[in-house]
Amino acid sequence: MFYQGVLTKMETEFAEPIQYYLVLESDFLNMNQLLGKTITLEFIKHQCLKCGLDKPIYRQGFCKQDFFDIPQAGDWIMRPELSTAHLGKEDRDLEYEKRVQLQPHIVYLANSSNVKVGVTRKTQVPTRWIDQGAHEAIEIVEVPNRYLAGITEVALKDYVADKTNWRKMLKNDVEDENLVEWRERLKSHIPEEAQDYFIASNTETIIDFPVLNYPEKPKSLNIEKEQTFTGKLVGVKGQYLIFDDDTVFNIRSNEGLVVKFTII
Structure with missing residues (x-):
């Protein structure tokens, strides 16, 4: 077959x-x-x-x-801090960028090979975590646009990883982490513009892979x-x-x- x-x-x-x-x-x-x-x-x-x-x-x-032509591959996809739709500024296609950028976004912590910070649209939770091979994850900030999520991620990169070691993830060579404690530890490093969007009371999502x-x-x-x-x-x-x-x-x-x- x-x-x-x-x-x-x-x-x-x-x-x-x-x-x-x-x-x-x-x-x-x-x-x-x-x-x-x-x-x-x-x-x-x-x-x-x-x-x-x-x-x-x-x-x-x-x-x-x-x-290099289509909006689905703009630089802001990989670097959300470059988003400009909230300013009415076009990168490649403003209408598309408004649809994607001007919606709720989540800044999260996920543990796949190590604890990392990431950004995704709210509608992509928990899909984004699954795609990264994370066995546990938690939302830490929910903001109304991609730009705010991006600058929050950039700020937190100084204190937590933003990359996954794919080999370590696939070997399942990972340790459980208390992501609630990580969330509280990183709270003070969230930019002032996003402080009001901090999620103070939630729990980890646990993911089991086949x-x-x-x-x-x-x-x-x-x-x-x-x-x-x-x-x-x-x-x-x-x-x-x-x-x-x-x-x-x-x-x-x-x-x-x-x-x-x-x-x-």
Whole structure:
């Protein structure tokens, strides 16, 4: 049995454990049901998520031309402190930027490989934490726009990490942390503009991932280079597929690639 389509990040359902779904043009795969099965992945071609053409993927699933043109890839996506829609200033498409930037955003703490600070739209909680492979997370600030969330994140980066060690996350080499204590510790470092939005009373969200075996030495699969790979699926965490030989495949970082999945 085989399935083929352009990769986009897996959809998730908050459950115990998390349910993962790979959405292709004409198929909808529950990846949890494939645990323990042998899968062959085969690279077919590129397909830019914007123009749909078979052009090399530059970043975020887009070809180079689209990456530098479309609002979905503006600098403020990765650096929310650069958001300007609250000032009525356009970056690439003001109407799009208003829709995305001028809505409630969450500044959060998540523990995946270590405690880190991050930003996401309120509607993306807890999806964002799941995508990062965090086994626990907590909201610390809820603000009305992306800019305020961004400057809060920048301020807190001096006191807590803002990156995830993907190898450590996949090995499950993590310790539980008291995120409520972390929240209180960081409160005084929140910028004055965002102090009134501090969330003083909430609890951690605990996340359980569908993993049979964690890799001891994770090695990332470059499917464009290898062209084909076969292995037994033993877990899904973050946006990674984990195979029995310690190979891992990041669906999110391979968006825009057309891949054939054969279930053996």
